[in-house]
Amino acid sequence: MDASGLGAEAFGDWFDALDDGLILVRGGRVVRLNAAAGRLLEVDPEAAVGVPLIGVLRDHRLETVFCEGGEVELETRGRVLRAKATPTSLLLRDITEARRAQESARELLAVLSHELRTPATAIRSSLEALRYPLPEEQRERFLAHAEAETERLVRLLDDLTVDVKPPRLRSLALREVLARAEALLEDTFEAHRVRLKTDVPPLMVWADADKLLQVLINLLENAAIHGPDGATVHLSARPVGSMVQVVVRDEGTPLPQGGIERLFEPHARGRRVKVKGTGLGLYIVRSIAQRWGGQAWGRPLPSGNEFGFSVPLKGSAQASEPPR
Known part of the structure; x- marks a missing residue:
């Protein structure tokens, strides 16, 4: 020109x-x-x-x-x-903003893929079980399970991602949500011959039920899949001030502290992973915990690793510091 x-x-x-x-x-x-x-x-x-x-x-x-x-x-x-x-x-x-928008879209799809997998797998398992002749009581239990996971799937699609909508906070019995997570991961624990040992007092927490379930599933699934087969995974909870600290401990090789913190970044994966994944599990755990005023952390132990999060006690929204 x-x-x-x-x-x-x-x-x-x-x-x-x-x-x-x-x-x-x-x-x-x-x-x-x-x-x-x-x-x-x-x-x-x-x-x-x-x-x-x-x-x-x-x-x-x-x-x-x-x-x-x-x-x-x-x-x-x-x-x-x-x-x-x-x-x-x-x-x-x-084209910086355009590329950032594309990256955000890819991140959204990755989060959806990661979080939709568990309810989709549970629904498929229930439907497969219903192909066989079962007592009426068992059939009703499988149907109720599939229906509950379908409703959770719809809510996850509604939310799109952990950042789009504010969490639906309400009073929850921690033991009940944990029992649901354990039931959903039954096949995973069995495949890796993992035993789950829990020490959870009857605590009421203030959280979004679906998000709390997501956090528990992500931490327990990580421990079962990435820890040694045939080991025991320990989950415990205790009140600390206005929060409840929930920790999951595995019996794997202790990771370097710097490496553990990096696992909370999007798409980060450990050096010794046994299965393919998106590398979003711990990133999602921290994102959810921060939304309700808590924190998420990881640290090596003398014989294993610990990953945990804090969630408010009923009626509280104050965050606590991770354990030292």
Whole structure:
């Protein structure tokens, strides 16, 4: 684009009004660049005139695009740029927000995949059992189980993710929610020959029933799958101030403390994993616990590892510090 038909001032206004960055080049030196390019490259447009292109770009990948032609996406100066070359110019488009939106969408799908697996598996197991002749009482129990998990599936789809809607907090008996989690993980425990030992007093907590179930399932399933087969998984709970601390202990090889904290990041997975997964279980545990005012943590033990979370006692919403 040249300035034919436009006065110099009008062309300058149009040039600087462009949303995309545009750099005009002649003989390997910058002839002109607009305000958007100045912002993206963090340079003064006026001071850049006459400077060799690489001195303005300060990125050999961008210089290569201009010299060789074509189009490329790359990250530079904390932004994701799409660069497109013509014989006399380089066009820069900031696509950082678009890529973040795509990343958020992928994260949402990954969370859904992770959290929908348990109720979907429970429904399938119940339906498979109903194929066989069963006493009426057993049939009703399987039907009620499938119906309850179907309702939970609908609520999970309603929520979309742990961050979309506020939790539906109410008074819950911790033992009852734990019993439901244990029933849902019965096949997993059996497959890994894992025994579950619990020490949970009759405590009433203030939480979202579905989310509390999610947290318990994630921690217990992790201990069963990633810990040694044939071992015992211990779950205990105790009141500490205004919170209840729930901890799950396995008998696996102690992990380094820094490695444990990294497991709470999205898509993080341990070095010795026995099955494929999304690496979102502990990230979801911490996200949920923080929403109701609690915390989630992990730490190595002399002979195993501990992962836990805190949840408010009935009528309380104050968070506590993880155990030292």
